[in-house]
Amino acid sequence: MEHGSFTNDSFASFTLAEEDHTLANAVRFMLNQELVNAVFDLDLVSVYVVTNHYYLQLYSPRVTFAGYSIPHPSLECVNVRVQTTGDPAREVLKDACQELMLMNRHVRSVFDKAVSEFKVEQARLAAEEEKKKKAEEEELKKQRDLLASMDIESD
């Protein structure tokens, strides 16, 4: 649910029902990736010129404030506040969620790959161990046989 203003959609609060720190903190983290420091916001251009000439290319922040709170521990909801430099807050929040989802998808694929690689490696090591054991046993048997045959000869 969105609590915003009719005239200016660049700031709004959102109530996410049945959510807690789990989602809200991750969403806030994503929103903060687009955060512009209020001091710099006052005089964007001059600060960037002074500090860095290539900075504007890298960095186009849209968020001036992002935060969340849980109104009461017994309420199952969180309030997320988003204030932007002009874009609709709703779109910025949606983008943050979208990006969060893509990151999760990437985490999942990397994790699955790492686990399957680990399992293949474990299987290979186990097979190698088995092979080594077998070879050792055979060697032992050979020696025993050799010893036995020598005994017969001596007889």
Place this chain on the structure above:
Amino acid sequence: MVTEEDKIFAKNFRIDDLSDVPAGLPRHRKLKQNRVVSKKDASVDTADAIYSGGYVSSGVDNSVKLENFYEDFKVDVISCTETDMEFDMIGIDAAFANAFRRILIAEVPSMAIEKVLIAYNTSLIVDEVLAHRIGLIPIAADPRLFEYLTENDQPNEKNTIVFKLHVKCPKGQPRLQVLTNELQWLPNGSEFLKETGGSTSTSNSKPKTYTSFSCSQDSLPEFAESPITPTYLDILIAKLSPGQEIELEAHAVKGIGKTHAKWSPVGTAWYRMLPEVVLLGEVEDEKAERLVKVCPQNVFDIEDMGNGRKRATVAQPRNCTLCKECIRDHDLVDLVDLRSVKNHFIFKIESTGSLPPDVLFTEAVKILEDKCELVIADLS
């Protein structure tokens, strides 16, 4: 006197073009950015400076960009068995690690016994305590094969697992331990008859029980080969003296740890930052021996330098628990730096047996994805 040449030079001058100006953050700022340092009385630089404008005046974009994340994120599996798993997550923020941990503990579903129908209980343990104990028994059943039992639902083969427990300690025998191996799976559902209102008209139809299974669970392909049992068959439920008896039915349903901890699919899931132990100077001879001796985790080792001289080295920094025992020493405090890497997490998952830990983690990430999707759908 400023010449024309100087003016042109000044106009074109860019400090970043000089060969001896380092790009990015200087070393000491970088250390502050991505290490927590455990000092003698408190840790410093604990804050995650991950907010994109934090280093703007140094010309460094500190934000996490999707492209960078795709390149930098790494997972390193250390160990993985049927129940336990340890892996390293590198290049991710604590917000994510914590979200995964919280979801693993509280929001990944599993099966647990929710209803216990007690027909007979003469044991010392009262009914409600017995029911609570039985509820906490981990069940080795894949929760993805079941549906949630909602208030209006009839318990059926898709949402309920029924176990029977009937044990009696005969007179003249020694005391009997009732273990979880006595829980017997009933694939056809409840065997207890529901009391009907005394009408005889239904006498030829199937008698009504506490569940309404339309088919036997062991006819389903998922369970045909492997019957459902508790994960561990040696958990003590109760002790019976001679002559005592327990007869009951336990109904397991799907749920999440948020509702009750018995539905948590993990014993625990936790993470810590990778410890980094750095010797700031040469630690030699007597000091080196002291350093090795003082560390309870055997992080340090002694290196022989010849001529009877010894030097301390950091052999196993991963073992460090940041107990700070080494920096309590007045001589050593300035020589040892205990740090934690802010974006490198050692993650451990201990499964209770419903699913292997690697599957649990994948499920947890999926749940976070679903949450995002829900918010996006809600705002569209």
